Structure formats: structure tokens, C-alpha cells
Amino acid sequence: MSKKFVYFFGSGKADGKAAMKQLLGGKGANLAEMTNLKLPVPPGFTITTEVCDLYYKNKKKYPTGLDEQINSNLVKLEKAMGKKLGDNKNPLLVSVRSGAAVSMPGMMDTVLNLGLNDLSLQGLVAQTGNERFGWDAYRRFINMFGDVVMNVPHEEFEHALQTIKTKYRAKNDTDLNAAQLKEVVSEYKKIYKKFTKEDFPSNPKLQLKKSIEAVFSSWNNPRANKYREINDIKGLLGTAVNVQAMVFGNMGNDCGTGVCFTRNPSTGENKFYGEYLMNAQGEDVVAGIRTPEPISHLQKTDKKAYDRLISIRHKLEKHYKDMQDIEFTIENEKLYMLQTRTGKRTAAAAVQIAVDMMKEKLIDQDTAIMRIEPQMLDQLLHPTFETKALAKSKPIASGLPASPGAAVGQVVFSADEAEKFYESNQYKNIILVRIETSPEDIGGMNVSKGILTARGGMTSHAAVVARGMGKCCVAGSSSLKIDYKTKSMNVKGKTIKQGDWISLDGSAGNIYSGKLPTMEAKLTGPFGQIMKMADSVRKLGVRTNADTPADTKVAVEYGAEGIGLCRTEHMFFDHPGEKPGTRIKPFRQLIMVAEKVKLLRESLESAKIAEEKTEIAQIEKELAKPLKQYKEALAALLPLQRKDFEGIFKALQSRPCTVRLLDPPLHEFLPHDEKGQAEMATLMNLKVSDIKRTVESLHEFNPMLGHRGCRLGLTYPEITQMQVQAIIEAAINVKRNFKIKVHPEIMVPLIGTVKELSIVKEQIQDAIAEVFKAKKSSKQEIPYLIGTMIEIPRAAITSDEVAKVAEFFSFGTNDLTQMGCGFSRDDAGKFLVDYVKMGIYEYDPFQVLDQAGIGKLVEMSVKLGKSTNPNLKVGICGEHGGEPMSVKFCHRTGLNYVSCSPYRLPIARLSAAQAVIEEKRAKKKK
């Protein structure tokens, strides 16, 4: 005997059940489950997904025994319905629907009203006493079968229908009467024959067989393949096929159909929610030609059906322990359940439902935590566009959803101008549009509501800074042709000028012209509860990436247990409200003389070695002026940066703070365009040519791999010295003046070998010792740590050595991915999309940590590091620290904490809790 290929459901019991989703598909499994729950499900049977697999393996032939099993189940079905397929008196009509284990709405084929032919049509008319209904059902069947099963162009049927409608001056399909529909059927049959070279098949079993095969074939149609690719659906055998007795909601006024959710899928409110239409088919509810009624009205229309529905609602929720999305049909006052499945919901609803169901004791805490997709929380933390407005609008272009939220504002193409317009109150709502942004643009970004760039990926400068600021950003929208000269951009033929309003959806990566209405984000009660629950479960610490007191405060509100990455580069740029040049002027002064100072110092050293006294004197004389400028610049920056750190330390309220020493290459602090250079020359009383020469001499072919990170400090140790002095003095001041403990963790970026770290560590220790001495302080008062970022592959693979000198590691997985995979995050956007499409990477490695590659480096580094320094503290501060799968990886790898931008903290907290629960569940399974 052959394997069981077909599972029957009906008459109060079913062969299958909900747990058999892989075999029966989601639809089939739930139909079986509902049947077993004694819910009124039209009977039918499910052909398994295994058959689909065999069908393909068998060169698109039925496996042996399938025909027999279908036949015997069909007999069972006819018996259950008391009807017969193709019967001219009491004909059984069936639907043939696809249904994979994972829902793929609209991707595969469906055939309805199967079983109709010229004879059974008479039976249907007799049964229903409704001739028009009969002919309408028939013409729909021929159209659907022809289109779906036999590939007859749908337009041909449409065209014929239109001709007849014109002929009878019918506006809508519903205006056609029985006779006219009969004419349609006749035309349809002709079309069918024309294209298939055969008559429309009157044998219902042939109809069935061809329809089942069509559903199997649709599993591999390009649309379905694409859908699975896009939605990352993998490892399925195929689709199941559900053959089910038809019930009709459009047979009269005692008929109807509806779609409901057991709770409100938008808010999560525990209230039955949905819509229905009397005398209508399922698609009518969705299509929007007639406006459906809210489900509560059904009480009045059909109290019996409504009450039954309410009781089913409770039964389903109690059974499935989750909010259900259901479809029903009322045929001649009889309620039928056609589908139930776990309902999709907004983030707000997910949180509300999880908390409510836990209170209702439907689920336990772990389940409540697992119910929420961490990524969804983004929706709760940023303003969003009103759903309805969004549905009606068409984006003019799209890019990467680089930083979530909604922003509406007037376009400005320069960061400087954005600041000017903002300060002069000319524009208050600004969208800064740039080809790409650079650290100079910080001020302009800060006054903008949203940022839009034509170039750059999810971790481009614009994206990273915007996320840090919690500002909406769409990055890398390559169809924008931005022209700075004319202050305009061309978007697929449409010109947008400075001052024009646009709307950015940073969560979806869409750009709209004009102003779209927005809704503000709220941290509602249940959200806080979920976070509390997550915190009680998770083991991984959660820190934030922040470099201003304001960001720090937000982060603490969002649950940050400290700062994992305090970037210091912005402390060299003017802050909003400061006199222009306050910081950048002295720093640029330093940069202008830095190389000269370095070269002269080297010459001096050589001269000293050679004991050439006159040369020594001469060099010392030459060095005096630039050295003075160099030191003056640092002296000017020191108090400002000390103040920055004081603000941050205060906001942290005794939480630890990992401060990264200056990281970007110096050329990022100089203007690269002629205008900027001219301005700088005027402001600083320098020659433009000198500025140009310095910019040129600092130019690098691959700045990513250039003179940055600890390399800067090794060349210009005084910068490190100043930064450390600012940090430690600030710590002492905050401790003494506000009685707030400070735990500075000084982090050396971009080390490749332990020797770099040893040298810089010594510099740091010397600088600290000096401050301690001057301030009569000690490590007891300011318990500092010195550690390093692990972001160069070499540092990862030699971490045993590095850990001998470092007190902590923080994985800079952005750069580790860049160097480990050989991608420049500013450029790779161009081909990474294709790479993910081709399956070369499962996800964009800048968004989701590449566990098989970069993750291996991280694991290796942790293991090696702890082998020589068991007390090593290990965290991650790359953008991955706020991405759920990556956070879970960090938990599994034994990291102490993740650090992410403030707005991603709830995601990290939830993910970390889920990681614990997943681990627990996996252990149980073993």
C-alpha cells in the first residue's frame, strides 16, 4: 500500500491536526484542527506537501496510489455532503486551494466552483432556485480554470465580458442577468477552445486532476519563487492542496461572508474585530466595491450566527492561545468556518496581546516574551505616518530604511544652509538631502527632521549618525540625481527644489512628495511591562552608543545600563549653539601644523643622535612656532571636551562609560570643496593653497584602511593625552561636585597588534597618572579600565596576545565586517543587494552579523582572549548590537553586553531575553 497522501476532514473529525503544518500546510492543518474542535468546517481533504515534492521529483506526474486515495476521499466527501460531483440534481462543488507551511498570500493558484458543467449547472440552479447565481458561478469557473489551469490569457475573458456588458449597456457585472451570463459562458467556452484546442472539460474528475496539478505547478512559478526569496522562506517541501466543499455567501440575503480577528490587530484591544457583507463572496469583502459592515452589526442582522461566531472566537483563542485571523461564510443562515490562522498584528498590538494573554493566564511569561518580534518594536519608538494616508500615497522613490521613523520637511541640500535656515527661522522642518554626508554635516543633520542621501548603505555615515540621533533617514536612494549647484534634485523626471516639502518613511525606506500626516510614538504601559519581563530574563547587558548628554538621557530612559561606545569625533566639531569655529578652528589649526611638527621632531631626533649641535638648535628654532600652535589648539579643546564628558557622566548616573579615543582620519575634519576651503582660509587667516596642500597630503586612496584609530594617537600622542586628561578630569569633577560615581572605560580603536595597544596604554596611563597627581586623585576614586576595540581581523586572531594588555574588548563589527569580508560599507550597497538576492550572503552583513564568517572571528577572539585573561570583559558596539539575530548570537557567544543606538535598546533587551528562552527550550528538547 502506498503512503498516506491525503488527509480527510469533516463530519466532526479529521485525519490531521494543527501540528502537522509541515505536511498539510498551514491552511490544511488548521482546517483539520478546527474540524476536530467540532467547529462547522465544510468538509474536504488535504493532499500533502510531500506529494508536491514527489510530483516534481517524478517529472510532474502523480505518485503511485495518489489517484486512488483522492478518489476514496472524494467518495467520503460526497457522503459527508450528501452531494455528488457533477450530479445534475444535487451537485457537489469544491474549491481547490494551495496552502504551504508558511503563508504566501496570493502567490499560488486557486480554483473555485469546480465540478460545474452543463449538467451539474442544472442541479445547482435547481438546488438554489437561483438561475443567475448558477450561470454566474459557471462563467467564473470557466474563467478561473482557463486562466489558472490552462494558461488562457485572462484578458481574453475580460474582453469578451466587456463586449457583452457594452452590448447590454451593463455598467457592472452584477447588472447582467441570467440569460446574458449564459451568453458569457458560451463566449468563454469558445475562447477556451481557441486557446487550448480542446473543449472545456465536462468531466469533473478531470477538472479536479488538472486543478490539483495546476496548484502544484504554481509552487514554482516565478512570482512564488520571488516571494520565497524576498521573504527568506526556505526548507519547505512544497505546497499542499486543499479540496473542500464550496459554501456560498452570495446565494441570497440569508447568506454572507466575513473576515475577523479575535482581537484588534492594530491596537491589541481584547475585542472582536472584523467586517462582513451579506449576500457576498469572500473577495467582495476585500475588494472594496461594497463597504463591509463592522462585525458587531452582525448581532442585528443574524444574531444566531453572531453568537456562534463569538463562542468560536473564544474557543479558538483558548485552543490556539494566540490571536486568530478567521474567515467565515454564512450559507442560508448556516455558519461555516473557512480558515483560521495566527493573525498578523502591529507592534503595539503584539505587545498588548502578549501582556493581556499572560494576565489571562493563556500563556506564560516566556511565551509572552517570545511572541514579540524584536524588530517590530522599532514601530513603537518612532513617529510613523498615518496608516491610511500611507496606503493612499505612492512613493516617488525609495532607498534603504536606514533609520526608522517618519519625517516631513522642506528640502535643503547643504548642511550649512540647513543650520542657517533653521537659526533664522526660515524653515523649521528641514529634510537634509545630500549625495552623502560627512562629519562636517553634523550640525546640519542635527537641525533637520530627517536625512536623505543618494549614496551609502545601512551603515553609511548618514545612517549611523541618524540612528544615533534617533532621526529618520533614508540612505542610498540611487535614483535621486542631486545637483548642488542648482539646489535641486531630479527624481525619475520630477524636479524637487530647495524648500519643497517631502515626507520620508525611514522605516520602509520610502520618499513621498508633499506632506503626509504623522502620528507620534508612545511608550504605552504594556510595552514597559514587556521590557521589565525581558530584563528579568536576559543575561546579556545592554548599553548604548551615545556621545551627548541628550542622547545619553534618552538611552537611560530606554534601559541603557551604560555607554558601550562614546564616540569622541563630534567633540572636535562645533556644537549647536556654539560660536562658529569654537572647536573646529583650533582643531584645524592643529591639523595644519601637525605634519610639520611630526617631521621636525623626527629631524630633531636624528640630529640629536648624530650629535649635530647647530642643526639641533636650528630645528628647535623652526619647531617653536608650529609646536606652540599645536599645543594651543589642544589647550583650547581641553576644557570644552571636559565639559562634554561631564555632561555625559552626569546623565549616566554612575553607569559605566566606554569612551573611544579619536578614530576618523584627520582629513575628515577639513573642508574638501573649494568654497569650504576658501571660508576656512578667511576664518583662520591662512592661504587657500596651504589648506589645499594639507588636504592633498592627507588624501588617502582607501581611508577606511588609512591613518586613523590608534594610528593617529601613535603619530600624535598629544591628542590622546588631551582626550584622556579631559575624561579623567571630568570624572573627578563629576564625582566631587555631584557625588556621582564615574567608571570611565577608555577604548583604543583600530588596533591590529598587541604592541600598538601596549604603547597607547602606556600613553594613557601616563596621562592619567599626571591628572591623578595634579588632582590628588587615584584609581580608587576613579576606577578606570583600559581596553580596545576588536575591529581588525588580525586583532581578532591574535586576541590571546591582545588580551594580555586589554582589560576589555569591544567588537567593532562594522569595521570587522568591512575588513573581514572585504566590503567598504560606503560602496558595497551597489552590489550587496544582488549578493543577498543570489544567496551569497543570507542577509546584508552590515545589518545582520555574518555569523559563519565574522561571527567565527568574534568567537575565536573571545576564546583566545579569555584563555590569557579570564576576567576580560567583552562587548559589541557595532551596529549589530541592536539587531535581534546578532544580539542572540552575542548571548550564545558569551559576551557581557551589547551596545546600540538609544532607539534600538528595547529591541536589544527583548532579543537578549529571547536568546535565554530559546537556549532553555533547546536544552529541554535535548
Add this chain to the structure above:
Amino acid sequence: MSKKFVYFFGSGKADGKAAMKQLLGGKGANLAEMTNLKLPVPPGFTITTEVCDLYYKNKKKYPTGLDEQINSNLVKLEKAMGKKLGDNKNPLLVSVRSGAAVSMPGMMDTVLNLGLNDLSLQGLVAQTGNERFGWDAYRRFINMFGDVVMNVPHEEFEHALQTIKTKYRAKNDTDLNAAQLKEVVSEYKKIYKKFTKEDFPSNPKLQLKKSIEAVFSSWNNPRANKYREINDIKGLLGTAVNVQAMVFGNMGNDCGTGVCFTRNPSTGENKFYGEYLMNAQGEDVVAGIRTPEPISHLQKTDKKAYDRLISIRHKLEKHYKDMQDIEFTIENEKLYMLQTRTGKRTAAAAVQIAVDMMKEKLIDQDTAIMRIEPQMLDQLLHPTFETKALAKSKPIASGLPASPGAAVGQVVFSADEAEKFYESNQYKNIILVRIETSPEDIGGMNVSKGILTARGGMTSHAAVVARGMGKCCVAGSSSLKIDYKTKSMNVKGKTIKQGDWISLDGSAGNIYSGKLPTMEAKLTGPFGQIMKMADSVRKLGVRTNADTPADTKVAVEYGAEGIGLCRTEHMFFDHPGEKPGTRIKPFRQLIMVAEKVKLLRESLESAKIAEEKTEIAQIEKELAKPLKQYKEALAALLPLQRKDFEGIFKALQSRPCTVRLLDPPLHEFLPHDEKGQAEMATLMNLKVSDIKRTVESLHEFNPMLGHRGCRLGLTYPEITQMQVQAIIEAAINVKRNFKIKVHPEIMVPLIGTVKELSIVKEQIQDAIAEVFKAKKSSKQEIPYLIGTMIEIPRAAITSDEVAKVAEFFSFGTNDLTQMGCGFSRDDAGKFLVDYVKMGIYEYDPFQVLDQAGIGKLVEMSVKLGKSTNPNLKVGICGEHGGEPMSVKFCHRTGLNYVSCSPYRLPIARLSAAQAVIEEKRAKKKK
């Protein structure tokens, strides 16, 4: 009793021996050895290097017992000499000299004539009967002791001497008579007192103690520290101190002194070689005031001494089994040996001596092979400047010795112009001077004698290409200020214009103005013998990096066993002699339409999925023209590249050839300057704005990590297809037309994950299958392999996966170093020099493979790769393949071959042989 601190030598026997170099220093050990050999060595004693170490550990105090040991050895010495230190009749004079285990010439201090005071001076005068000699010795001693031991400024003594010389109108020191020298002594004593606040010490034992301490102190003077740093001298305890009886070559005409080599250190000829001067001191031979006589003349002057010297020469060579560098003094007809040490030699001499000594059975083959420093072979393979001319010239600037050899030519600042000038015969000897070079400059580089760049490191484009071409190159000479506009450069104030002559020393990295005379390289007989010997010993294969038939031929002559890296990018640029645009024009045409083709193809795919028929038709129409241009371009390139491969395969004469598919980013093939773009526009009948737009759209922030390598082929598979077709068709043609077997190994560059390789491998296999089908060929006829470069860290750490798909790995250690260490080789020159100085890297990791880091990645990759594919063939094709230490690492790591530029092949062959011998010797030791 305390440890033995002092080792005596004299009277025919010594406490020490040659093997005790670490303890006695090179000088002391060899003095002991010579004494034991019964050679006439003035007696003396050596204070060990351990004492130096203890002296520093002991806060610069003598260790206990040292005083006593010195005293007892001094007594022994006085006895051996029959003289007494400080005696007024028969005074013993001694020298006090430093001597570490490794020679550090001139770095540490020496005191001569020690033991003189007012009394012993009388004894010296009485002994020698030469009053002038006595006073001269005395004043020299005071000067030396004052300067070296007591830090009295040397200029003070010079000044006093000058004053007296002026007073007596003496031109030279030798013009001063005894009385005048006595006056000098008196002045010197005053100076001494003025600066030291004490009288010149008349106690010879105090003189000795202070001198010994001075030598110890000189071990750590800045010069000596610098010298050790530069010469990478590590792990020494300190310096020994040699106290030795003085002998004088300047006491009369029966006295003399000389410096000799037991063989010719320049040619290696087995002939006594050296110079001497009668009535002279050691420094006179070197100083060049008097012209020394060739040593053969000594036969006439002092036959007895000469014969003795010849017999000593033989004795020493037989004993040391190597060429010796000796110093001798004749005092009153008596020959004394003052020093012997292994003599430094040129590469030619090293080879000649090794081969000769093997023939003489002085040494065995292994020793002969080990005797030659592989790096030195460079000297034998490139023209060099005449040694004498070089000695007289001062470089105007220096840079990195990027490609060895000597080149003399006229300066040209543009590659295009270089080609024009060359073709028009305006200049035949050109030095191409660029800020940096790019692939467009290949033509200009090709017609130049040498290349000079202001930027870039040892593995910059200029350096790599120059080495490949065997052309001299000095790279990264940062003091050049090049101005393309005025066609001139400023070098430390001096202006050099187009057409001016300069000379480049690529082996030393020096630049000279004007024309320096050169010598051509010769591959002499013994060189060939050594190579043959090396080949018989080595296990590592040796291949070459070559991409032209000419280079291939040279490489085969130099012993290449195949091509390990055939770059294909130059096949897209015009070759010398081809009509301008032959290749670059079609390729640029392809680049101009490539992106459009890609975008339209994607739209087409989407439209097909959406089944939008009118859109499909429209896109297909739009695609037609660019697609035609795209395919035409490839069709134009195919026959040209096929011809290139045919030439290479023929030159290889059945040796295997690893061909790397196109690697550089496409923008490298477009002109970046306005002029070039205008020219391209005219030539190709395009708008400049279109070219500009394409250049801009291809611009990358970090091209090193950009759209290149296999990423190109994934986006534009037709390029891969064309290249593979050209390779396989060429292979078939060469096989069929010339009966030469071809073993193409197709190499996919820059893979980061196995999936990239799988996809490209399939493309390659499809392309091959097509050619095989068309040509009725098969893998049997053309046994090809498909493999990959391992140059991205991720590929190295996931090599178990990669090796499942690859048939061979070739380590691209240049890029692996760039990404693994986070250095851009075009930029890192700026700070890598400092990094090596600071000891962060022991060597520039682009020159010498960073074994602790990048080497670890290589080892990991080999191990992982072989774990899943035991037949995996593994090689290296980075620049390290020709560097001795790296080659030895490759041997130890179990690689199958190294590949390097043709001119480095002999180095690789010798290094590979030495690796085997070193391994054998290390095993023996265990």
C-alpha cells in the same frame, strides 16, 4: 670565588675560543682563537659581555671580583710582554676596545695608547728612541681619553691643535715636531682640567678602569641603540671589552699595517687581496691621506712578513672555512695579527666563494647554499651603478627601494608623453616620474628605464608593476613636490624639469641628479651552479608572476616552473605597438553601457515576474542597443586576448599557468582627468558629460574593498565568459598547432564566501563546456583546474567550505595583509615606517609576511582547506613569494609553491633550499 669574568689570551694559548662569541664578543673570541692557532697575536684579555649586563643591572658598578680578575690578568699580560703598565723604562701600553657578538663598526668607544703619563712617556721615548712618536702618542691618548671617557668636547682639542698648527705654520699634524707636540700635550691637559675639574689621571690603573667603564657605557649610547634598531640586532647581553698590548706600525720604516681579505671580496676570486702602508697606523690605511699599496707589493718590501701572512691566510681559511677579513701590524719587522673575522662580500663574491670552497672540499653543499643571503642575489640580476661613482655621489632624495636595479634617464612626468617621446625618438632613456601610477600608465612605464613616485609603498601599483617588468623603481619619495602643470618637481629646493637627467638606484632607494655610470648584470657560472644545487635540495615549487610572453620567457630562464599569477587586466589596455584604442576603446565602450545593461536586465526580470507584457516588450526594445554594444565590445576583445594567452602558453612550454580573472574595479579603466575624458569623448564619439557621469557613478570611497575581483564577474558574467573562452581556445590552439601541452588553472579572485566561488565556477564550467563542444575538445586534451585566491580574511577562516569547491588556493598575501591588518598599501607608507621603528611590526608587513598575524591566517586556511579537500594544491602569489623569510615560512606551512616576479625567482629558489636545510639542521639539534 666569583665567576670567570676575564679571559686571557697570549703566549700561544687562550682561555677562550671562536665558539664563545656570545660571551667574548666577535673580536675577543677570534683573538682567542687566533692565539690558540699559534698566530702572532699581541697578548691581552677580554672582559665578558656578561659583565656588561651585570654592570647595567648593578647601577653601573663593577660586579664583585672583577677588579681582582682584571688585576691578575694585567699581571699576566705584563709578564707576557715583559713590560709594565706605567713603567718609566719599559712601559706597557694597551688598547681598550669594545666588541659585541655582532659587529657594530664605529658605534662604540675605543681608547688607544692607554698607560701613558709623564713618566711612562719617558720610557716609551727611551724604548723607541723616537721623541716625536712618544709625544704624538701621548697627545692622542689625552684627546681620546678626554673625549671618549670624560666627555670633553672633541672640538676643544681640535681647536687647540689648530691654534698651535697656525702658530708654527704647520699644514698637517705630521708637520709638528716633538717640542711643538709637547706644547699640544700641555694645552690638552689644561682643556682636560677645565672641563673635568680635575687633573689628567696619571695612574694607569685608574685610566684603565675609567676606559673599561666608558666602553660599557657606550653600549647604550643613542648611536649604538639606533644601529641595533636599524640592523635588527636583538638578544645580546652587551659588549665585551678587549684590553690588549699595543703594537705600533708607525714607529719607523720597518713598521707597517694593513687590512686584507683572504679572497677577493668583490669578485670572490681565490687570491689574497688587500692593502698596506709602511710606517703607518691602522686608521691611515682607511683614511685615504696616503695611498696604500696593494698587498702583493709587500713581497718586495718585507718578504718575510709577506710569506708569514700568506701562510696565515691559508691557516685561517682552513680553520674558519670561510673568507676572512684580517688586520695586521708589523712592528720593527715583527708581524702581529690584530683581528680576523668573516669578511663581508658582494653577492657575486659570495656565490663564487661558496662554489669554490665546495670544490676545495672546505665546505659541503648544504653549507655552500646557506652561505648566500638570498636577498643579495638581487644584485646579480639587475644592472648596478659603478661602486666608485656611487661612493662619490650624494643622493638628492630617497624613497623606498621598490624594484632593484639602476636606471639613468631623462625625466618625464606623464605616461602618455613618455610614450610619445619614446616613439618619436626624442628621448630614448626615460625616467617616468609620477605622484603615483595607475593602470593607464602601463604604456608609459613600459617605455621607461625607471619609475619614480612620490607616493605609495613597496607594493604600490608602481612598485608591483615595475618589479613585474624588471624595471628599476623608487617609490614613495615623499620629499618630491611634483607639479604636473609646470612639468617640474622640486626636491628639497632644487628644481628638476622635464628632460633633465637623473639616476635611480632601485636597490637602495636613492635618487641622484645627472648621469651615473652603470654596470650590466651577468649570470655568471657559479651562480648557475648554486641555483642547480638549490633546486636539488628544495621541495617548494617556484613559479612566476607574469602576464606577457616576454616576461614568461625571462621567468623560465630564471627557473620558473610555471606561472603562479597571470594577471589579465593589462590585456584590456592597448599593448605597445598596437593602434591606440585597439583594446581600451571596446572595453571602455563596455563600461559605458554595462550599468545600463545591468539595470535594464533587472527591470526585465521584474517585468517578467509580474507578467507585464507591454513593459517586457518596451524594456527589451530599450535593452537592444546597449546590449549589442556590450557584446560587440567583448567580441572585439576575445581574439586579442586569445592571442595573448597563446603567446604565454607557448613561452611556458607545457608548464602550468594560473590565470586570474579580471580583478581591478572598472573605474581604473576610465580616465579620471578632464583632459583624458575629453580625449576619450572625441575618440569614442561620446559626450564628456556621459563619461563624467559614468566615472562618478563608479567612484568608490575605498576601491580596495569595492566592486572588483569576482564581484565584477558576478555582476557582468559575460566578461568572465569571454576571458574563459579566450583561455581555453588559446590552450586548444597551442596544443594542436604546436604540440605543446597546456595546463590552465583558472583562478577566481577576491572571494569571501564559498557561494561566490560556486556561482563563478559554474559560469566558468559552462563557458568551458561551450568551447569544448565547439572545438570538439575535452578535459583530457586540456586538463584545466578551477581554484581561487585566498585574499579576504573571511575566505581564509572559512577555507574548509571554500576547499569543497576549489581545486587550488593561491594566497594573495598583499590583499590578505591589507584587509587582515587594515592597511591600504597605497597609503600606509606614511606610517608603516614609524610602525617598524616603534617595533609594532618587526618588518613592513608588505615586504615580509607578518607570520604572527597574516601567517596565522594562511596556516589556518591551509589546515581547514586540506581537512575537506586533501588534494588541494596551495600556493602563494603575493609579493611575499620572492622574499626569503616569507618563502621559508611557505615551506614550513606546507605550501606547494611560491610565485614571484621573474627577477626574484633565484631568491625564491635559494630560500626554498635553505628552508629545507634549516629544517634538517633543527631536527638534528633535537
